[in-house]
Amino acid sequence: MTVTTDRSKVRATMRGTIGEPPARTALRQTVVVPTFNERDNIATLLGRLAAALPAGETEIVFVDDSTDDTPEVIRAAARNCPIPVVVHHREDGAGGLGGAVVEGMRLARGEWIVVMDADLQHPPEIVPGLVGAGARDGADLVVGSRYAGGGNRDGLAGGYRRIVSGGSTVVTKLIFRNSLLQVSDPMSGLFAIRASSLEVEELRPLGYKILLELVVRNRPGRIVEVPYAFQPRHAGESKSSLAEGLRFVKHLGLLRFGAQRARMLLFGLIGISGLLPNQAVLWALTHLAGVHYLPAAVIANMVAVGWNFALVDRLLYRSRRDRPFAGRFTRFFLLGNADLLLRIPLLALLVDGAHLGVLWANLITLVISFAARFAVSDKVIYRARALKPVPA
16 A cells, blocks of 8 residues: 655656656556545545455556545545555646546556546446456447446436536537547546557646547547446535536637637627626616616626626636736726727617617627627737747
8 A cells, every 4th residue: 555645756656757657567457536625435435446446456546636634534544445545636726627637647557547536426346347348349448428328327416417417418429529429428527548548748628527638639549338327426515516617618619619719709608698797787777777878888887897807817717817916807897898988989879879779789889899808808918828948
C-alpha cells in the first residue's frame, strides 16, 4: 500500500523524470477517481474495489479538488486497502472534473486506465468486466453504458435529472453523430481506455464530460460498450448545477466550432439571458412606475449589463481574468452602456417613428448591438495571453 500526496513526489514516484511519460509497469489497470467533497463514500468505494480487483495488478489514483477533509479520509482508508493508493490533491482545480481525470491519466501506470466516480453510482464490481471486454475484443476504449442492452439509468434522482441527462445525450449525439456512431452513452463517466492509445496532450478538458472530449479529440479506433445499471448516490450531494450545465454547453461549442465561434455562441446565450432582466426592468419602470421609456431603457440596460458581466466573467472568460476585477468591470460596464449612444436614438425612431411597442423596439436594438459587444469583449477586455518566447 502506497499513499503519496505531494504533486512532485507523485510524479517522481511514477516517472523517471518530471515531464516524461509515466513509466509503464506490469500493472493491468489503474483506476482513476476524481473527487470533490466525497469523504463519506471513500471507505465503501475502496472496500468494494479491493474485493473486485487483484491487488498485485491494480493501483488506485485519486485526484482530489475537495474543500473538505476528503484527502485525509482517503489516506486513512488506504492504510487498510491491499491495493496501492495514490492521493493527488489539486489546489486550483483546473478544468474541473475533466481536468482531474486528465491529471490522473498522466499519473497512471496501468495498461488500462479506468475512470469512475467516487459516489458509487458506478458500481466498482464492473471494472474487471470493462478491462476484460477491452482485452477480449481488441478495443481501445470500453464505455460503461446506461443505454446499451441490459443497462439502465434508474439511479438518476428525480425526473428533472432524467430529462437533463436524456436531453444532453440526444443533443450531443446529433452534434457529433459521426464520432459517436459506436457510443450510445456519450455522457457516461465510466469507461476504460487502453493507455497505449491515449494521447493526453490532445485533451482540453472543461467540466465533467471527459468521455466526449476523449472520443472527439483522441478518436480511438475500436470502441465497445458494457451495459451497467446506474446506481443511486451512496452519500453526499450531486455536483450538478447550472454553472456545470453552462460549462457543458461551452464545451460542446469548443469541440464543435472551435474556440472563437464557441465563445461567440456562449456570449450570445449569456446575452439572451440578459434580455430577461432588461425587459423586466423596462416593463416595471414604464408600466408600474410611469417612467418615460428612454430613461427607463437606460436604467434597464445598466441592470442587464451587470447581469451579463457576472456570467461572462465567471463562466466564459474565467481563464483570462488577468486584469483586476475593477478594471474588467469598468471596461465591460462602459462598453455595455456605450451602445446606448446608438440604441437610444434607434429606440426613439422605432417607437415614435415606426410606432413599435417599447418592449419590441428595445429587443431589436439589443440584437443589433450584440456583435459589437462580443468583438470588443473578446479582443479587448479579455484578450488572450501572449505566448512567452521559449528560451534558446
